[in-house]
Amino acid sequence: MIGLVLSVLLSLNGVEVQARDVPDDQGGAVELRVNFSRPLDISKILIYRVANGDTVSKKVAELDVNGQTKIKYIDKHVKNGVPVQYTLFLISQLGDTLGTVRTQMVEAKPSIFNKRKTFLLLAVLSYIALLIYFMSQARRGRELYLRPIAGLIEVDNAIGRATEMGRPILFSPGLSTISDVATIAALNILAYITRKVAAYETRIIVPVYDPIVYTIAQEVVKDAYTAAGRPDLYRAEDVFFLTSRQFAYAAGVSGIMVREKTAANFFMGYFFAESLILAETGASTGAIQIAGTDAVTQLPFFITACDYTLMGEELYAAGAYLAKDPRLTATIKGQDVMKATLATLLLLITLIAFIGPKLGLHINWETFKAYIVGL
Amino acid sequence: MILVFVMGIIGFSLYFIPHPAARQFENTLSQWSIAIGSFAIFLAITSLIRRYINNIKRGKDVFYSIVALVALFGMAGLGLFAGIDEKSLFQKIFINVNVPLDATMFSLLAFYVTSAAYRAFRARNVEATLLLVTAVVVILGISTIGDTQVWLRKTAEWIMNVPNLAQKRGILIGVGLGVIATSVKIILGIERNWMGG
Amino acid sequence: MANNEKKTTTFLEKIGQIPRFWIYLGLLVILMLPLILRIKAKPRMGMETKMVYDFIDSLPPGSVIMLSFTYGPSARPELEPMALAIMRHAYMRGIRVMGMTLSVEGTGLGLEAMTRVAKEFEEAGYPLTYGEDWVYLGYKTGWAMVIRGIGGDFHETFPRDYYGNDTRKMALTRDIQNYDDIALVIDFASGGSPGSWITYAYQQFDQKVAAGVTAVMGADWQPYIRTGQLVGMLNGMKAAADYEAKTIEMMEKRFGYTPKPYATVGIVSVTWAQIYLIILIIIGNISFFALRRRRRR
Numbered sequence: 001m002i003g004l005v006l007s008v009l010l011s012l013n014g015v016e017v018q019a020r021d022v023p024d025d026q027g028g029a030v031e032l033r034v035n036f037s038r039p040l041d042i043s044k045i046l047i048y049r050v051a052n053g054d055t056v057s058k059k060v061a062e063l064d065v066n067g068q069t070k071i072k073y074i075d076k077h078v079k080n081g082v083p084v085q086y087t088l089f090l091i092s093q094l095g096d097t098l099g100t101v102r103t104q105m106v107e108a109k110p111s112i113f114n115k116r117k118t119f120l121l122l123a124v125l126s127y128i129a130l131l132i133y134f135m136s137q138a139r140r141g142r143e144l145y146l147r148p149i150a151g152l153i154e155v156d157n158a159i160g161r162a163t164e165m166g167r168p169i170l171f172s173p174g175l176s177t178i179s180d181v182a183t184i185a186a187l188n189i190l191a192y193i194t195r196k197v198a199a200y201e202t203r204i205i206v207p208v209y210d211p212i213v214y215t216i217a218q219e220v221v222k223d224a225y226t227a228a229g230r231p232d233l234y235r236a237e238d239v240f241f242l243t244s245r246q247f248a249y250a251a252g253v254s255g256i257m258v259r260e261k262t263a264a265n266f267f268m269g270y271f272f273a274e275s276l277i278l279a280e281t282g283a284s285t286g287a288i289q290i291a292g293t294d295a296v297t298q299l300p301f302f303i304t305a306c307d308y309t310l311m312g313e314e315l316y317a318a319g320a321y322l323a324k325d326p327r328l329t330a331t332i333k334g335q336d337v338m339k340a341t342l343a344t345l346l347l348l349i350t351l352i353a354f355i356g357p358k359l360g361l362h363i364n365w366e367t368f369k370a371y372i373v374g375l
Numbered sequence: 376m377i378l379v380f381v382m383g384i385i386g387f388s389l390y391f392i393p394h395p396a397a398r399q400f401e402n403t404l405s406q407w408s409i410a411i412g413s414f415a416i417f418l419a420i421t422s423l424i425r426r427y428i429n430n431i432k433r434g435k436d437v438f439y440s441i442v443a444l445v446a447l448f449g450m451a452g453l454g455l456f457a458g459i460d461e462k463s464l465f466q467k468i469f470i471n472v473n474v475p476l477d478a479t480m481f482s483l484l485a486f487y488v489t490s491a492a493y494r495a496f497r498a499r500n501v502e503a504t505l506l507l508v509t510a511v512v513v514i515l516g517i518s519t520i521g522d523t524q525v526w527l528r529k530t531a532e533w534i535m536n537v538p539n540l541a542q543k544r545g546i547l548i549g550v551g552l553g554v555i556a557t558s559v560k561i562i563l564g565i566e567r568n569w570m571g572g
Numbered sequence: 573m574a575n576n577e578k579k580t581t582t583f584l585e586k587i588g589q590i591p592r593f594w595i596y597l598g599l600l601v602i603l604m605l606p607l608i609l610r611i612k613a614k615p616r617m618g619m620e621t622k623m624v625y626d627f628i629d630s631l632p633p634g635s636v637i638m639l640s641f642t643y644g645p646s647a648r649p650e651l652e653p654m655a656l657a658i659m660r661h662a663y664m665r666g667i668r669v670m671g672m673t674l675s676v677e678g679t680g681l682g683l684e685a686m687t688r689v690a691k692e693f694e695e696a697g698y699p700l701t702y703g704e705d706w707v708y709l710g711y712k713t714g715w716a717m718v719i720r721g722i723g724g725d726f727h728e729t730f731p732r733d734y735y736g737n738d739t740r741k742m743a744l745t746r747d748i749q750n751y752d753d754i755a756l757v758i759d760f761a762s763g764g765s766p767g768s769w770i771t772y773a774y775q776q777f778d779q780k781v782a783a784g785v786t787a788v789m790g791a792d793w794q795p796y797i798r799t800g801q802l803v804g805m806l807n808g809m810k811a812a813a814d815y816e817a818k819t820i821e822m823m824e825k826r827f828g829y830t831p832k833p834y835a836t837v838g839i840v841s842v843t844w845a846q847i848y849l850i851i852l853i854i855i856g857n858i859s860f861f862a863l864r865r866r867r868r869r
Contacts, residue, residue, distance in 0.1 A: 127552070179408070406714075
């Protein structure tokens with residue numbers, strides 16, 4: 001809702017005061033703007049607020065002017081829907097009150113839609129439309145080329161290796177919660193690996209960090225065995241909640257890798273500092289290791305200690321890659337197109353930022369940040 | 376799937392709606408997820424207990440399984456019946472056993488980083504050499520040696536703030552797009568592996 | 573000649589394949605020596621650490637800052653010295669401190685850190701009063717809800733402190749309504765909690781936020797300093813040592829009292845370990861090039 005925008009021309013020469021409802025917020029806030037059109041001997045401004053129907057006004061702020069000509073103050077303690085009026089006392093350097101300015105009634109109101117995020121909404125909707133377009137193209141049978149990702153090609157080899165050696169496979173879905181999309185991507189990969197593992201009659205061990213992820217991982221593994229036609233091979237004790245403490249989890253998984261002598265380790269999902277402990281321990285047992293994470297700070301550790309690493313978005317693409325479902329692989333195409341678009345836009349904006357001022361083009365970056373980025 | 380679709384659309388919309396009613400609804404959803412999480416903990420602990428009891432029955436890792444069960448029930452019992460305030464036995468065990476153990480595991484990283492770096496940082500080709508030189512400059516620059524050699528610190532800061540940050544942002548943009556794509560697939564019901572089907 | 577060549581090559585081969593045991597043993601000795609000998613460093617404050625220092629230094633006496641102890645025992649050696657140093661700085665500037673935590677693990681650790689600094693000031697002859705100079709609010713579940721709740725109504729979010737005292741009655745907290753009354757929030761985190769403080773406290777309430785993080789996570793939060801979403805950042809043990817050295821110097825000058833150093837001793841171990849690592853890398857590369865030359869011949 002658009003609040004009242006009022007402009008009160010100073011009854012005191014050289015001072016202009018505006019009071020308005022702060023737009024695009026959850027309400028409860030009024031913005032006061034004070035402009036000095038000429039230098040005045042004002043050191044402080046005292047702001048008092050009175051609500052409609054009240055007789056006593058309340059001091060809400062004391063602002064130092066410090067030679068500024070434009071002052072902005074946001075009063076965040078206004079009740080929604082209750083008209084309020086502000087009185088500003090202008091205090092001189094010597095402490096005398098030079099004058100007062102009173103605004104008219106203004107009301108704080110909550111907004112239903114944050115207009116500063118319009119561009120962001122349009123951008124996301126365009127991206128979604130792009131994804132849907134590519135999915136529909138794939139449904140029509142259009143072939144889409146995807147570059148090969150070494151880590152994903154090796155998944156089958158790793159499972160085969162474990163089968164030949166007669167040793168189990170370990171899969172860790174990361175240390176994040178189910179609300180993290182990386183965990184969901186990891187569970188998608190788990191489903192694929194479990195179906196393969198069921199076909200080869202190899203054992204898979206899945207120690208889980210989060211209780212909710214545990215309940216879902218259990219269902220994923222059980223249903224994957226059923227889908228592969230081998231529900232008899234499913235062992236409930238192989239998919240278990242280990243602990244919700246980071247380094248206890250690292251210690252537990254390391255112990256499992258050493259005691260069970262796993263032949264293949266998969267670390268998929270979001271990891272923290274324990275990633276190197278897991279990867280190094282697995283490397284010391286001689287297992288083949290494939291990791292995938294969007295935790296940028298952990299990528300160097302996985303790259304150093306694992307045989308193959310899926311970096312960032314490759315983790316999200318993995319589910320589609322392995323499933324070989326055209327609709328899923330089509331979304332990867334959509335991602336690539338969007339990335340190219342964003343890269344082009346970034347380049348253009350950078351060029352404008354550098355060359356613009358020389359050509360007389362001045363961009364208000366604060367407005368850009370507010371309305372394009374939504375900050 | 377209908378539930379996923381509806382809640383997905385609602386969750387998406389809430390980001391753009393600043394109204395207090397929307398914020399209140401968001402808080403309610405957070406509280407629901409905390410409540411659901413509490414139920415999940417029971418299931419998770421049951422699976423844990425079942426696993427260790429099965430291990431004991433099969434004679435596999437008996438000692439570790441007994442230690443795990445004793446620790447689980449012991450601490451739970453202490454906390455429930457003897458309190459968890461500052462001077463309680465629960466806190467004493469936490470501070471004197473759990474804290475050093477956690478710190479010990481974290482300390483292993485120092486050793487693992489050393490052996491991994493010794494093994495991995497070989498100048499096999501141009502890229503590996505570049506990686507090696509950069510790593511050495513950054514290691515020295517951000518340490519106290521960088522305090523005495525200002526050029527080293529400035530180079531290290533430049534490396535962290537310019538090329539490193541650029542690649543991080545690049546990866547983050549890719550990850551962000553991947554997250555949106557995966558979320559769309561889940562909301563529209565195209566990606567269903569996580570449901571177990 | 574042939575025998576000498578064979579011996580040299582064998583030696584070079586060996587130094588390129590040092591067993592882990594010896595690498596770890598060497599590292600252990602290197603790490604322990606400075607701690608045993610209590611060798612202290614005199615570090616110079618880095619840019620990002622100075623941003624936090626300058627901000628706190630600019631706050632008027634009587635201001636209130638909030639510290640969030642969102643770390644566990646594993647990150648304690650890096651993050652606790654930062655927290656101790658910031659509290660010392662704040663108290664010496666007459667700034668009052670509220671402590672809280674969003675993680676269960678941080679509950680005891682936060683209280684211990686705050687109590688330790690209070691004890692230091694008591695030993696220095698400048699006792700602090702609980703409830704006036706510092707308050708510990710303890711753990712509150714809900715993460716984002718708590719952060720948003722402080723911005724809405726502080727007393728509703730924290731009706732009582734860790735000891736059960738009414739926050740509406742304590743001298744420090746009775747006038748705190750929301751973020752308008754809190755000059756700075758500093759989140760000491762080993763995980764992703766600074767993101768939550770930025771998203772909810774900074775974005776929604778314009779609250780000034782700083783972060784104290786482990787060195788591994790530091791790179792994650794650097795973009796936020798450039799955008800102004802973080803006032804500054806203490807990154808790892810180096811930053812902890814920087815700040816600790818400064819505040820120890822301040823306390824020595826003002827009270828003639830020297831608090832026990834942690835990070836300024838620890839950073840020496842870290843530096844020596846880094847040099848050891850570089851030496852190992854150089855040795856490994858010498859071996860690698862020697863072997864490659866032999867193979868080419």
